[in-house]
Amino acid sequence: MKPFDYQRATDADSAIATVSRDPEARYIGGGTNLVDHMKLGVTQPGKLVDITRLPYDSVESLPDGRVRIGATVRNSDLAAEPVIRQRYPLLAQALLSGASGQLRNLATTGGNLLQRTRCPYFQDVTTPCNKREPGSGCSALEGWNRHHAVLGASERCVATHPSDMAVALAALDADVLVEGPDGQRTVPVTELHRLPGDEPEQDTVLRHGELVTAVELPPLPFAVRSRYRKVRDRASYAFALVSVAAAVEVSDGAITEARIAFGGLAHKPWRATAAERALHGAPATEETFRAAADAELAEAETLRDNEFKIPMTRNTLAAVLRELTQQEGS
Amino acid sequence: MDSEITLRVDGRRETLSVDTRTTLLDALRERLGVTSPKKGCDHGQCGACTVLLDGRRATSCLTFAVANEHSEVVTAEGLAEKDEPHPVQQALLDNDGFQCGYCTPGQVCSAVGMLDEVKSGWPSYVTDDLEEPVELDEDEIRERMSGNLCRCGAYANIVTAIREAAE
Ligand SMILES: Cc1cc2nc3c(=O)[nH]c(=O)nc-3n(C[C@H](O)[C@H](O)[C@H](O)COP(=O)(O)OP(=O)(O)OC[C@H]3O[C@@H](n4cnc5c(N)ncnc54)[C@H](O)[C@@H]3O)c2cc1C
Ligand code: SF4
Ligand code: FES
Ligand code: FES
Numbered sequence: 001m002k003p004f005d006y007q008r009a010t011d012a013d014s015a016i017a018t019v020s021r022d023p024e025a026r027y028i029g030g031g032t033n034l035v036d037h038m039k040l041g042v043t044q045p046g047k048l049v050d051i052t053r054l055p056y057d058s059v060e061s062l063p064d065g066r067v068r069i070g071a072t073v074r075n076s077d078l079a080a081e082p083v084i085r086q087r088y089p090l091l092a093q094a095l096l097s098g099a100s101g102q103l104r105n106l107a108t109t110g111g112n113l114l115q116r117t118r119c120p121y122f123q124d125v126t127t128p129c130n131k132r133e134p135g136s137g138c139s140a141l142e143g144w145n146r147h148h149a150v151l152g153a154s155e156r157c158v159a160t161h162p163s164d165m166a167v168a169l170a171a172l173d174a175d176v177l178v179e180g181p182d183g184q185r186t187v188p189v190t191e192l193h194r195l196p197g198d199e200p201e202q203d204t205v206l207r208h209g210e211l212v213t214a215v216e217l218p219p220l221p222f223a224v225r226s227r228y229r230k231v232r233d234r235a236s237y238a239f240a241l242v243s244v245a246a247a248v249e250v251s252d253g254a255i256t257e258a259r260i261a262f263g264g265l266a267h268k269p270w271r272a273t274a275a276e277r278a279l280h281g282a283p284a285t286e287e288t289f290r291a292a293a294d295a296e297l298a299e300a301e302t303l304r305d306n307e308f309k310i311p312m313t314r315n316t317l318a319a320v321l322r323e324l325t326q327q328e329g330s
Numbered sequence: 331m332d333s334e335i336t337l338r339v340d341g342r343r344e345t346l347s348v349d350t351r352t353t354l355l356d357a358l359r360e361r362l363g364v365t366s367p368k369k370g371c372d373h374g375q376c377g378a379c380t381v382l383l384d385g386r387r388a389t390s391c392l393t394f395a396v397a398n399e400h401s402e403v404v405t406a407e408g409l410a411e412k413d414e415p416h417p418v419q420q421a422l423l424d425n426d427g428f429q430c431g432y433c434t435p436g437q438v439c440s441a442v443g444m445l446d447e448v449k450s451g452w453p454s455y456v457t458d459d460l461e462e463p464v465e466l467d468e469d470e471i472r473e474r475m476s477g478n479l480c481r482c483g484a485y486a487n488i489v490t491a492i493r494e495a496a497e
Contacts, residue, residue, distance in 0.1 A: 001332050006396045032392045035353070036373050048350075050397055076386075080452040085460040100477020101444055102380050102387040208385040236476035238456070298347040 002044040012179060012211060015049050020181040020209030025210060025296075027051050029072060029111030030116055032103050037116065041125045042132060047119070048067075052108065056213055059083065065219035071110035071212045075165065076101065078109060082195050088217060090245050091225035094168035094245055099232040100237050109214035113166055113192065115158035118205060118239055130156045131200040138200075146305035147241065150297075151266040157189065158188065158303060161193055162239050167263035168228050170247040170271045180210040187217070193268030194328030200267075222249035222257050229320050231312055239266040242312045244320045248279070255288070255325070257280045262296070262313060272296040275317070284325035289318040335399045339364055342410035348395045355379045357395035358405065366407040366435040372477070377478035380436040380443075381405050387443025389477075406435030409442060418442050420493045427481035439473025441492050444474045448496070466496050482486050 014230065019025040022060035024046030028034050037043040056070035059081045063092040063301035067083055078084060099107060121127045121139035128137035140148055140158050148158040174189045192204050206212075226247035232238040243263035249256045258279040275292040282288040293314040300310060337346045343461040348357055354451055355372075358381070370378030372391045379391040379408075382404040401436040409416040414421065418441045448470075453460045456473045464470060471489050480488065 001351045004350055005331055006394065008397075019469075028397070030392075031394065032389070033380060035392045039372065040366075048394075052397070054422075076452070078449075080450070085453065089460050091454065092460055093455060095451065096457075100375075100389075101447065101474055102389045102440060102477050103374055103392070105383075105386045105388050105394060105443075128444055197417075217348065236473050243418065246370060275445060 031107035
């Protein structure tokens, strides 16, 4: 590992100034992704600015009904937070489905959002990878691509985004609060992560030095009935092959509101707007659920090893919607 | 680049100078001679390096020692009171909860941390009702302990031991 200088940030302004002026500097949260990448040689920062002691470690209910989650709140604390368990169960479930108890105690909200793909070629510095080394090629295209994308991929990169939490946040239309050298801005979480296009090395729209300070959840009363379901190769402690985050409202047997997002299918958490349109106003039946999945998957393109994701997505969405709408009816 | 840090490890105050690249796991094992946390994978994937960090279970291989200045670290070694094993350790002994023992210190710290999480009412991915108190049945234990792999496959007895320790 390359030697690096370590600094513990005591205030956000100087942390932002330090990282902004040094292209080799990086923020570090829990370190559970960054330290791994430093060991693997995927990332070689010359300076780390530790942000875990900045005052962003609380979850606040705001007067306007929004909930603000500080960027350094640990994944385990967020999942245990009463307001999240009551009002946004899909978010608690998504967090609890990720990694392990001892990793969630370290992992932060900001770091979870900005974790990088688990594509094995990205993590193996001996293989070509456009995301790690722009222009070197994509080893997954013709290689092992079971975990890779079926939506929104490009010829340059077919990686998927690994975060479970981010999928729930996408369904909830959360906002990401960002502070940079030029001030603050708010980025909708659905616009934070990019599709790979010609620049797979850019995971997100953030610029170097921008610090995530918080995530805000809008009030969404029908999210009290919501679900995150994750399908994977083993029952626990594995990344998603496919995951579904969903919240629905049913009235007189018809779906009046629906929020759907998919994980494991794309370079970003995939907000399923076509599926939502297909559900809106339709009867809560198996046919409707399947049609919604088909609407979203119409543009899907599969690779050698990941065709199974299409029926898996369809079945998982139908199962989640069945569960949520039956609950409502009973 | 070296940096001086102070930690409390198993009740002792330790001040040492570490290269910033040293993980907490390597500082414990290589610098302080505390070898109960084990290095299985060094990438967060096996749980063998689990310690209690300020009272919470954490993988020590994915955090730099410098990031843990002033932290309180308790390893499986420090959980025992003199010659009296901790109840979780005793339950593993009583139930043959290990074979080679390599994963065991991590299992012990993880179980101790996990039982505290249950006491605090934390749900897990298999908890049906997120607002009801948790009932620690076998599914709950398996889910909550999934971050600790055991190459010898002693899982069945580990689960039994943890159930016993929880009572
Ligand atoms: C074995 C294993 C299994 C896992 N399984 C899952 C899983 O099933 N599901 C899942 O979702 N995740 C999983 N993870 C990933 C885990 O959730 C992430 O590693 C974790 O959430 C990252 O958070 P962190 O605080 O440790 O980030 P760090 O490693 O500290 O940082 C990650 C990145 O974010 C940047 N960063 C951190 N905070 C900020 C900020 N506030 N502003 C700007 N930039 C910032 C860092 O510079 C770095 O680039 C797994 C990890 C491991 C090791
Ligand atoms: S899919 Fe993306 S991350 Fe994986 S090898 Fe190809 S370019 Fe790299
Ligand atoms: S050595 Fe830390 S998790 Fe395997
Ligand atoms: S007892 Fe041998 S690895 Fe668990």
